[in-house]
Amino acid sequence: MASPVFASKRLGKELGKIHNALPPGITLVEAEGFQEWLLDIKVLDANPIYLNQIYRLKFKFSPSYPIEPPEVTFVNTTDRPIPIHPHIYSNGIICLDLLGTQGWSPVQNVESICMSLQSMLTGNTKNERPEGDAHFVASNRRRPRDIDFYYHDNTV
């Protein structure tokens, strides 16, 4: 419910900060305009599941950002796989309450989302996809924001 001034101003400030400095393991790949950004993240500790891997994140911003959460998914390219995680579907859709309307808070930003995802991967010990992954990937036509995830797992 905000004007584009609202979103682009805020994203401009975030971008300035990102250009200036980013936490370790996070790199900006592309930020053309204020609709879609690409960032790379990698897990910093020696978690064997994600060792030596880099993952690409796609951020899509609505004009209501940051009141509304951005749409964040992993992107699959030749050298950027989708990380294996019980809450990440093989089409790159992430089930994380932080990214849903309920868990989102406008004080979060691109950088904090990247760090949350880093820690989500770091803390994972299960080398598996979510339950019903194949069915979800085959049948889902909705955008991530419209999916009614049921956040049941408080451990991740």
Place this chain on the structure above:
Amino acid sequence: MNGKAPKDDSFEVLDSTDWLATPLPKLSAVEAALRCQVCKDFYTSPMITSCSHTFCSLCIRRALGENGKCPGCRAPEQELKLRFNGAVYDMVEAFKAARPEVLEYTKERPIPPARTASPKRSRELANLEGVEEGPSAKRTRSSRRIAQPQERVMVLDSDAEDEDFVPEEGFIECPVCQKMVKLELINPHLDRGCMDEPTRPKTGRIGPLPNTAPPPPKETKRPERLAQLNYSMVKDVPLRKKLTDQGLSAAGSRQMLERRYAEWITLWNSNCDARIPKGKNELRRELEVWEKTQGGRASATVNPGAQIKEKDFDGKAWASQHDDSFRDLIANARRKLPPKPVAPPPHPDESTIPEPSNIPEPVGYISPYGTQSVNQGTDGGEASASGQLQAPLHQISNGSQTLSELPNGSQRRYFDEGVDNNFAPPSSQYSNGIPVLQKDTSIASDITTIRTVQP
């Protein structure tokens, strides 16, 4: 606040690295503290929540309109509880006023050689050099570059664009803040993160009203806040009236009207928080901008079932609260299930026969012959009710003849079911159904029953 914890203070500068490159890098933390966590800009009309977090009035009202929670700590919060944070307002205004001077003053120090160096390094350098004191007449190129536009870059003010949106020559719209800026000044303007703004409220905001010859020293009459509506209680016509009363468009779908009015309330109320409120026309223009970009996008602001998705959703309480509804639903579903035949159906045709409880079905099946034909069908003229019926009766008896000749006597079955329905539950008929069907006498007795019931 929450998302920022693990970071170096010096990284807190969000839209400029100005302080890091100066001998006063710690001012970056000061500036960061004076910025809203939602829009990352200096607080405009800072409001404090009951959980003691401060945000711009517009930011917090929008965030609350979305989910009713404080963005800082997710505690439930209401717009009514917001209070103006005057101390923060004074600090922000004072800092904004002092900022260019301080910045320029610090830039007069020898600038660390590598402006592009990492902030930490430049900070160290800056610390080293910050010890030096004394005025220095030397101005570097870069400092002039920074300092000059600060005085000269004048974002064209609302005066020109107020009445009509005709863009003047040589001005273009800033892609970020959508102000009209002189073409040659657009790049410095963007470089500075549209920071020309702070001067606006003092000079420009009051400008639009041409008749205010002396700028009003104090707003004597402050606009009153609008009350939030419970949209489920307001019908279309009153809502349209409310919109037109505010001088807004009342066109569009119901959802559109609600969203427009809600956005208007947000804009209006946050304007009420401002020290120097804008004019109504300016608010209308802001709403227009909103309408252009967001209006058509009828997003699902209503999010049914959102609470179920929450992590701390209490499933048991929900279940007990809605226990009755669940039971009703189960009972309804059970009732609709067709009763299972106890005896195996004598013929495969059985399956095509409608449910016994469904009385109108048999009538519909024989309807071409009229309801009375049912009586006549099985035993010809015995049932002659009146002379007028004679002619049709023959035809009927012919027709029913073919019916009764059906291999499984399905037509008879209708009688049994129709009759049976009046006396016993259908399942009982099925349990002893086969003998009944085979005895013609029992059917005849059934027919007489029908006749007495329906003369």
